[in-house]
Amino acid sequence: MPGFELFGEKEKAQVNDVLDSGVLMRYGFDGMRNGHWKAKELEKALENRMQVNHAHLLSSGTAALTVALACAKVGAGDEVIIPTFTFVASFEAVLSVGAIPVLVDVDDTLTLDPKAVEKAITTKTKVVMPVHMCGSMADLAALKAICDQHDLLMVEDSCQAIGGSYEGKPLGSYGDLGCFSFDYVKTITCGEGGALITNNEEFYTTAHQFSDHGHDHIGNDRGAENHPILGYNYRISELHAAVGLAQIDRLDSFIDIQKKNYTILRSALDVLPGVAFRRVPENGVENYSFLNFYMPTEELARNVISALSENGVDACFYWYDNNWHYYKKWSHLKNLNSLSPLSDQIKNGLTDFSKSNFSQSDHWVGRNISCLIKLGWTEEEVKQRAENMINAIKSVIN
Numbered sequence: 197m198p199g200f201e202l203f204g205e206k207e208k209a210q211v212n213d214v215l216d217s218g219v220l221m222r223y224g225f226d227g228m229r230n231g232h233w234k235a236k237e238l239e240k241a242l243e244n245r246m247q248v249n250h251a252h253l254l255s256s257g258t259a260a261l262t263v264a265l266a267c268a269k270v271g272a273g274d275e276v277i278i279p280t281f282t283f284v285a286s287f288e289a290v291l292s293v294g295a296i297p298v299l300v301d302v303d304d305t306l307t308l309d310p311k312a313v314e315k316a317i318t319t320k321t322k323v324v325m326p327v328h329m330c331g332s333m334a335d336l337a338a339l340k341a342i343c344d345q346h347d348l349l350m351v352e353d354s355c356q357a358i359g360g361s362y363e364g365k366p367l368g369s370y371g372d373l374g375c376f377s378f379d380y381v382k383t384i385t386c387g388e389g390g391a392l393i394t395n396n397e398e399f400y401t402t403a404h405q406f407s408d409h410g411h412d413h414i415g416n417d418r419g420a421e422n423h424p425i426l427g428y429n430y431r432i433s434e435l436h437a438a439v440g441l442a443q444i445d446r447l448d449s450f451i452d453i454q455k456k457n458y459t460i461l462r463s464a465l466d467v468l469p470g471v472a473f474r475r476v477p478e479n480g481v482e483n484y485s486f487l488n489f490y491m492p493t494e495e496l497a498r499n500v501i502s503a504l505s506e507n508g509v510d511a512c513f514y515w516y517d518n519n520w521h522y523y524k525k526w527s528h529l530k531n532l533n534s535l536s537p538l539s540d541q542i543k544n545g546l547t548d549f550s551k552s553n554f555s556q557s558d559h560w561v562g563r564n565i566s567c568l569i570k571l572g573w574t575e576e577e578v579k580q581r582a583e584n585m586i587n588a589i590k591s592v593i594n
């Protein structure tokens with residue numbers, strides 16, 4: 197998945213444009229910048245690729261989620277529904293605007309279960325945040341119907357799924373707001389960076405103002421701009437945007453490579469008894485950044501993950517035991533006092549998730565194995581890998 201694997205001359209050329217002009221900031225300094233507006237160009241490129249009216253770059257994917265929640269006017273006392281299987285950034289972003297994250301079970305898609313979402317809705321719920329983990333999505337049509345019925349907004353966390361689609365729409369563009377991460381290990385990278393996309397003009401205005409101290413961005417004298425709203429600094433730099441500009445041009449070729457490698461590995465595993473693949477909802481196309489499969493039991497999954505490693509198959513994850521991606525291992529959830537920077541109001545509002553019953557999530561995540569698809573593998577390496585994976589799994593099943 198990581199764009200850094202194919203990092204090279206194009207990225208350097210873009211960065212050098214910025215270094216030569218010396219203007220590292222995305223706003224202002226019009227006279228000095230030799231016509232280079234890397235952040236603006238990358239936003240245009242994202243708008244075109246994602247078929248949306250507006251894209252706005254931010255300093256990270258976590259910043260994008262935080263700004264998206266601000267656009268949705270989520271704040272103190274509100275609840276945001278997120279999945280038990282996610283990256284801890286979802287949880288952080290909700291807390292950072294003073295709202296309460298409400299964890300909800302995942303299903304065989306490894307993403308939000310619409311039935312569980314419906315049950316978790318209260319009068320305080322404002323947003324449903326599906327997280328397209330490991331390159332694939334939830335039943336978004338079902339989630340959208342629930343959002344419409346209850347007057348909720350959908351914020352898509354597409355940080356791990358750029359390039360995938362649902363009902364022909366790029367992931368991130370299906371909900372009201374979509375977020376991407378361009379950190380160093382994502383499908384395309386800026387080093388650090390993120391983006392928010394939307395078709396809603398008002399959300400876009402809030403996004404660019406809120407992420408730059410409330411500046412209205414009208415005219416070309418930054419010092420004379422008005423500040424219609426409160427804001428913070430979640431800006432991306434021109435240097436980071438320059439890297440992303442080289443990478444976005446290569447997104448579709450990255451996805452093609454991932455698909456090719458993924459398909460070879462999947463067909464190899466397809467014939468093995470006991471191996472079942474993650475469900476990709478009808479009308480969904482994943483971005484092939486991971487190959488996800490289930491073993492019949494948690495014990496077999498644990499045995500397979502050891503056998504894979506013994507057979508030299510790297511980059512396979514057992515998320516169930518991972519400290520960042522599954523709620524069970526989040527130490528700050530085990531000890532709510534570790535959330536000390538937060539007010540008692542927020543801490544008291546949080547459910548003690550260590551006592552919640554997420555047996556449905558455990559059922560799927562506990563049996564899941566997730567193998568990263570790399571861009572740099574040769575065909576020979578992928579075939580060898582397929583053989584090693586088959587051997588590893590057979591050694592456990594027989």
Ligand SMILES: *Cc1c(COP(=O)(O)O)cnc(C)c1O
Nearest residue numbers: 256257258283285355356377379
């Ligand atoms: C990486 C990631 C984020 C956060 O992005 P950063 O740019 O690292 O802040 C959020 N959600 C998911 C699902 C991610 O994988």
